[in-house]
Amino acid sequence: MDRLNNIIPIIIIVVFELLILALLNLSVYIAGTNAFTTGNLTILIFPMNAVLFLLAVTSVIMFIRISVNIQEEAENRARLESLKHLEALMQTMRRQRHEFNHHLQTVYGFLCVEAYVEVKDYLQGILEEVAVTNAIISVDNPGVSALLHVKAAQMESHNVQFEVTNTASLKKIPVKTSELNELLGNLLDNALEAVTECSIKNPKVKLIISQRGEEYILSVINNGLPISQSAINKIFDPGFSTKKEHLGMGLYIVKQIVEKYGGTLNITSNERATNFQAFIKMV
Amino acid sequence: MDTMPLITVLLISLPEEILLTAVGLQLFGIKLSFRRLVLIGALQAMVSYCIRLLPLAFGIHTMLQIPIFALVIWLIIRVPYLIALTCILVSASFYMVIDATLGPLLLHLTGIPLEQVLATPSLQILFFLPQGLIVFFIVLLLYFYDLKIIDLGSYYSNRCKGRFEWID
Numbered sequence: 322m323d324r325l326n327n328i329i330p331i332i333i334i335v336v337f338e339l340l341i342l343a344l345l346n347l348s349v350y351i352a353g354t355n356a357f358t359t360g361n362l363t364i365l366i367f368p369m370n371a372v373l374f375l376l377a378v379t380s381v382i383m384f385i386r387i388s389v390n391i392q393e394e395a396e397n398r399a400r401l402e403s404l405k406h407l408e409a410l411m412q413t414m415r416r417q418r419h420e421f422n423h424h425l426q427t428v429y430g431f432l433c434v435e436a437y438v439e440v441k442d443y444l445q446g447i448l449e450e451v452a453v454t455n456a457i458i459s460v461d462n463p464g465v466s467a468l469l470h471v472k473a474a475q476m477e478s479h480n481v482q483f484e485v486t487n488t489a490s491l492k493k494i495p496v497k498t499s500e501l502n503e504l505l506g507n508l509l510d511n512a513l514e515a516v517t518e519c520s521i522k523n524p525k526v527k528l529i530i531s532q533r534g535e536e537y538i539l540s541v542i543n544n545g546l547p548i549s550q551s552a553i554n555k556i557f558d559p560g561f562s563t564k565k566e567h568l569g570m571g572l573y574i575v576k577q578i579v580e581k582y583g584g585t586l587n588i589t590s591n592e593r594a595t596n597f598q599a600f601i602k603m604v
Numbered sequence: 605m606d607t608m609p610l611i612t613v614l615l616i617s618l619p620e621e622i623l624l625t626a627v628g629l630q631l632f633g634i635k636l637s638f639r640r641l642v643l644i645g646a647l648q649a650m651v652s653y654c655i656r657l658l659p660l661a662f663g664i665h666t667m668l669q670i671p672i673f674a675l676v677i678w679l680i681i682r683v684p685y686l687i688a689l690t691c692i693l694v695s696a697s698f699y700m701v702i703d704a705t706l707g708p709l710l711l712h713l714t715g716i717p718l719e720q721v722l723a724t725p726s727l728q729i730l731f732f733l734p735q736g737l738i739v740f741f742i743v744l745l746l747y748f749y750d751l752k753i754i755d756l757g758s759y760y761s762n763r764c765k766g767r768f769e770w771i772d
Contacts, residue, residue: 325756329687329690332690332694336696339700340696340697340700343701343704344663345663347700347707350704350708351718354717354718355719356722357661357662359660360662361663362663
């Protein structure tokens with residue numbers, strides 16, 4: 322019913338304007354004849370124009386209200402989506418805690434048979450998973466945590482090693498959560514594509530959230546193929562993409578968001594890794 | 605005063621009101637039986653006849669008829685008044701636009717003065733035919749392709765014999 326409550330008044334106003342205009346149109350046409358002895362709407366032309374003006378102003382106000390409502394609805398949907406992802410993150414944490422006892426028992430078993438190398442490898446695997454979850458939680462932004470959790474699952478499904486290193490809380494970042502997610506989401510998606518499109522050994526994507534003085538540095542590093550200098554020069558242009566099926570808007574959006582908050586972007590790419598860095602000043 | 609002979613009430617006003625109701629309600633996803641459409645049309649034709657007896661300027665009649673038309677729809681099918689008003693405003697506006705376009709065109713093409721058309725019921729019926737047919741064709745298109753502005757079907761259930769129960 323909420324949607325109806327928004328739409329019905331605007332339909333009424335717009336069609337009422339149309340009706341008045343059609344009636345005035347006919348009235349002007351018949352004004353020259355004596356067909357209607359009681360007169361026509363042309364005798365009320367000034368009040369009618371005033372009504373039309375009021376209706377036009379009201380319809381503009383209502384359109385603005387509707388656009389605000391649409392924006393709020395989109396934000397609420399994004400929040401709801403984040404909440405769902407957060408719930409999944411909590412589920413992962415519960416699972417990890419639940420599995421902890423099994424891991425302890427396994428480690429104990431290894432130690433009993435003095436299999437030190439095996440226990441080291443075993444613990445390394447477990448700690449990597451726990452480290453990602455811990456780093457995701459410690460960003461101090463539930464929306465970003467939710468996104469990173471989803472991205473971690475995505476990387477895992479592509480057999481890409483995903484590392485998150487967080488040395489700074491995102492509490493003081495001036496970027497809105499929805500925009501920050503768009504920024505990180507685009508950078509991580511690009512990194513994932515870079516490592517999956519070519520068959521490289523041990524594909525890796527790393528996100529580093531750090532702080533230098535009064536600015537944040539968000540780095541997304543991948544070990545995919547290097548980007549040529551000519552491509553780097555055009556990479557933030559709208560519509561530029563190295564892939565045919567892409568619109569080439571992702572990095573352009575990233576640039577728009579970073580520049581909106583007075584930040585800068587930097588790319589370095591060589592045989593070993595490609596690093597996208599966003600520098601954003603603290604509040 | 606713009607009085608109507610009974611023949612024009614039956615051959616112009618009645619089909620006109622039925623078509624307006626059909627267009628308005630179909631555009632909002634409300635489907636009615638033909639019997640109910642005729643009932644609404646007949647009641648509104650009577651209202652229209654009475655209103656035209658009032659000494660009002662051309663155009664005021666139309667504006668006065670619309671809220672009453674919505675009231676008639678509300679009485680018959682119990683759809684919320686605001687929805688009924690919206691349905692009828694939409695169809696009346698479309699109809700007025702067709703009227704404002706075709707009326708002067710027909711008068712120009714035939715060369716018959718407006719005074720003569722208004723004074724002769726047979727001419728009134730002949731002049732109504734083209735726009736009546738256009739609206740009828742629109743109704744057929746709307747029903748055939750099931751076109752709607754908003755589908756209110758998701759907001760109501762018609763469990764109680766054609767009357768609408770609103771689901772909030």
